[in-house]
Amino acid sequence: xxxxxxxxxxxxxxxxxxxxxxxxxxxxxxxxxxxxxxxxxxxxxxxxxxxxxxxxxxxxxxxxxxxxxxxxxxxxxxxxxxxxxxxxxxxxxxxxxxxxxxxxxxxxxxxxxxxxxxxxxxxxxxxxxxxxxxxxxxxxxxxxxxxxxxxxxxxxxxxxxxxxxxxxxxxxxxxxxxxxxxxxxxxxxxxxxxxxxxxxxxxxxxxxxxxxxxxxxxxxxxxxxxxxxxxxxxxxxxxxxxxxx
Numbered sequence: 001x002x003x004x005x006x007x008x009x010x011x012x013x014x015x016x017x018x019x020x021x022x023x024x025x026x027x028x029x030x031x032x033x034x035x036x037x038x039x040x041x042x043x044x045x046x047x048x049x050x051x052x053x054x055x056x057x058x059x060x061x062x063x064x065x066x067x068x069x070x071x072x073x074x075x076x077x078x079x080x081x082x083x084x085x086x087x088x089x090x091x092x093x094x095x096x097x098x099x100x101x102x103x104x105x106x107x108x109x110x111x112x113x114x115x116x117x118x119x120x121x122x123x124x125x126x127x128x129x130x131x132x133x134x135x136x137x138x139x140x141x142x143x144x145x146x147x148x149x150x151x152x153x154x155x156x157x158x159x160x161x162x163x164x165x166x167x168x169x170x171x172x173x174x175x176x177x178x179x180x181x182x183x184x185x186x187x188x189x190x191x192x193x194x195x196x197x198x199x200x201x202x203x204x205x206x207x208x209x210x211x212x213x214x215x216x217x218x219x220x221x222x223x224x225x226x227x228x229x230x231x232x233x234x235x236x237x238x239x240x241x242x243x244x245x
Contacts, residue, residue: 032132036133039104044137044139044235046071046141046217047079047142048142049142049144050080052084060178067210070093070211071099074218076139079134079138082106083114083115084115088115090144101118105124131156140171170216170217171203183204183206
């Protein structure tokens with residue numbers, strides 16, 4: 001057995017460390033591929049971000065549910081983080097309108113169960129892989145009231161757009177009173193100090209009216225389709241189509 005202070009022991013530890021790193025990388029790759037295989041069929045999506053902590057009797061739950069119905073009626077697949085609260089409400093609304101409802105659930109120490117309004121869900125161990133899936137298939141994003149997770153998801157999406165890593169898609173902030181201090185900070189501090197440009201600020205449109213949010217998303221999709229008709233899919237408006245297996 002190698003001496004605990006000898007070079008053989010250090011070499012053995014190094015090998016174990018490299019094997020652990022390789023195993024971790026393979027697990028991440030497998031998780032990424034599992035997500036791609038599960039979600040490649042979903043069609044044009046809108047991702048809805050929001051807190052898991054709002055109950056069914058809260059106005060923000062109602063707002064998310066109405067949004068989910070509206071998106072489904074427009075033919076969009078509704079994608080959320082798959083959990084309770086705002087996520088459940090958006091998925092629920094989508095199913096009520098006969099649309100597709102998808103969840104990208106995260107495995108947490110305090111277990112987050114997938115909500116019961118999902119046609120399909122995929123579970124992830126890594127937040128960053130999950131965020132890739134929440135962004136990859138979507139043509140618009142809606143941020144409803146949420147906490148650190150929602151802020152992380154939205155600001156990473158904004159950063160990817162700002163830096164040209166992904167194309168610009170509509171981002172709608174709903175629950176304007178909830179986001180009031182944040183929008184003031186963006187306008188009066190970040191833009192004022194030049195840490196973001198006014199064009200960066202204008203990537204986020206605020207409204208509490210579902211029809212206005214839908215119109216904003218629809219207009220952006222139509223403009224992109226007119227510019228690149230072969231690349232931009234048209235949302236299906238056939239609400240009776242078969243659900244994913």
